Amino acid sequence: MRTVSWEDGQIVLIDQTRLPHSFELIKTSEVPRVAEAIRRLEVRGAPAIGVTAAYGMALAALQEPSGSEKDLRAALKKAYEVLSKTRPTATNLFWALNHMMSFTEELFKSGEKDIPAALLAEAERMADEDVAINQRLAELGATLIKDGDTIHTHCNCGPLCAVDLGTAMAPVIHAHQQGKKIHCYTDETRPRLQGAKLNAWELAGAGVPYTLITDNTAAYIMQQGKIDMVMIGVDRVAANGDTAAKIGVYGVAVLARHHNIPFYAVSPLSTIDMSLASAGEIPVEQRDPDEVRIINDTLITMPDANVVNYAFDVTPNELITAFITEAGILYPPYEKTFKEAFANRES
Numbered sequence: 450m451r452t453v454s455w456e457d458g459q460i461v462l463i464d465q466t467r468l469p470h471s472f473e474l475i476k477t478s479e480v481p482r483v484a485e486a487i488r489r490l491e492v493r494g495a496p497a498i499g500v501t502a503a504y505g506m507a508l509a510a511l512q513e514p515s516g517s518e519k520d521l522r523a524a525l526k527k528a529y530e531v532l533s534k535t536r537p538t539a540t541n542l543f544w545a546l547n548h549m550m551s552f553t554e555e556l557f558k559s560g561e562k563d564i565p566a567a568l569l570a571e572a573e574r575m576a577d578e579d580v581a582i583n584q585r586l587a588e589l590g591a592t593l594i595k596d597g598d599t600i601h602t603h604c605n606c607g608p609l610c611a612v613d614l615g616t617a618m619a620p621v622i623h624a625h626q627q628g629k630k631i632h633c634y635t636d637e638t639r640p641r642l643q644g645a646k647l648n649a650w651e652l653a654g655a656g657v658p659y660t661l662i663t664d665n666t667a668a669y670i671m672q673q674g675k676i677d678m679v680m681i682g683v684d685r686v687a688a689n690g691d692t693a694a695k696i697g698v699y700g701v702a703v704l705a706r707h708h709n710i711p712f713y714a715v716s717p718l719s720t721i722d723m724s725l726a727s728a729g730e731i732p733v734e735q736r737d738p739d740e741v742r743i744i745n746d747t748l749i750t751m752p753d754a755n756v757v758n759y760a761f762d763v764t765p766n767e768l769i770t771a772f773i774t775e776a777g778i779l780y781p782p783y784e785k786t787f788k789e790a791f792a793n794r795e796s
Contacts, residue, residue, distance in 0.1 A: 451580075451613050453492060453501045455573060458511070460504045462492045465609055469650040480509050480528045487535040487542070490641065494610025495684045495720050496579050499541030502532050503572040506549040510565035518557060521564060525553060537732045538693050538761050540685040540722045545575065576612045582717045583614035585775040590620025590680065590715055591627060593778070598624075598677040599632045601667065601705075604695035605643040606682030606715065607651035616682040617715040618651060620773065625657045633659040634670055638695060640741045640758065664697055671708040679705045679712045680773075686714070686721040690766030690783030691728035696759045702768040711770040718774050718794065721787055734760040 454461045460483055462475040475486055483505040486492050492501050509528035513520050529546050536542055552571055556564045594600065600621050607618035615622070624631055633652055638644035645661055652659040662670060670676060679701060685693040692698075692714055705712040725731060738756035742748060772779045776790035 451576065452494075452497045452609055453504065453576065453612060455504060455507075455569065460501065460508060462486055462501065463609065464491045465493055465605075465647060466491050468609075469646055478508065478512070480505050480512075480531055483508070484531045484535050487532070493643070494605065494616075494682070495539045495541040496583070496611035496616065496717060497609070498536060498539050499545035499719065500572070500576045500579055500612050502542050503545040503549055503575050504569075505532050506546065507565065507569040507572045510553075510568045513565070516565070521553070525550065536734060536760075538684050538734045540720050541717075544719050544722075548575075579612040579717070580614060582775045583611050583616065583619050586616060586715055586717070586773055587614055587619035587623035589775075589778055590617075590713070590773045591624040591629075593678065593711075593713065593773075594620060594624040594629060594631060595677075596629045597631070598629070599634065599675055601634045601636075601670070601676045601679045601701070601710075602648065603636045603644065603664075603667075603679075603681055603698050603701050604638045605647035605651070606680075607648060607655075609647050609651060610682055615651070616717070617680040617713075618648065618682075620680060620715065621652075622655045622657055625655065631657070633657055634667075634676065635659055635661055636664045636667060636697065636701070637661060638697060639664055640744075642744070643695070664700075667701055668704050671704050671710060676705075676708070676710050679710060680715055681713070683714045683716045683720055684761055685725075685731050686716060686772070687725040687727050687731060688721075688723045688784060688787060689727045690769060690772070690781065690787070691731065692716075692764045692766070692769060693728075693731045693733065693761045694764060696762050699762040699764045699768075702764045706768050712768060713771055713773055714764075714769050715773045718776060718790060721772075721774075721791075723787065723791065728763040728765065731763055733763065736760050 464473045513524040607615035635648045683694045779786040
């Protein structure tokens, strides 16, 4: 099923914080609850967050009783403010929110009579588009994977991180379905353990042979020559190719470069923020220190231990071999290839 969907006036989300021990759904018709789900990582992954936010905007419009232009604008502005304060790094959140706002303006100008219904239809279209884009990522990325290859990844980047199919694990799963004999090493991904809890669960469900390793095992695995390529999902990409992704990805990129291993970022174009020139302009989220102090409700250090808890780090563009996007596999110089990809999409 889809990570995020619409059912009988409610947004339906897979609660990713319950996996892999139980499969539970969140069903809500409240925008603040949608925001909470994003903030608490009950729904996570840049593409999934973006579509969830789009549904949240449609929900706000549908719940405005008067339907007047003034009241609809006010309801959407309020929803925008609530949702935009959840995760500062993920581009898709703001891309989706801004798209829904600009789409609303187009509807007003066109004289659309039922704007809430049109916004819901647009959110549904965005969800379908995300699945189609990820299918394209799967097909393109799989062309880089040869029979017998071993792929390394970090964090969760399979179906749960998007509406369906996923980003960096979509090519891996697709290659496996093609009959290629492959193997995937997945980092546990401290502090929230998305690799251990989610990526391993998805790979097992897809039948992909995998090995779960601790984050600090990656270097030794690469030193032994066991890795043929790295594929990772990303959360925000600057116009020059500098890339914010789950904390730890930068370290994996440095290791890959040292061991001459290709490092691929798998990303829909919606995650590329052409308004940001470079890494210095990417906001990096810091989260609750207790995410580090506590694992599965068990305190593992002193309750007042000093902690810094970055959710993301930034990988410089020179460490990235290529970006796998729906527009193709884009190689450096990224300033040029990104611009061409966006131009071709718009033409």
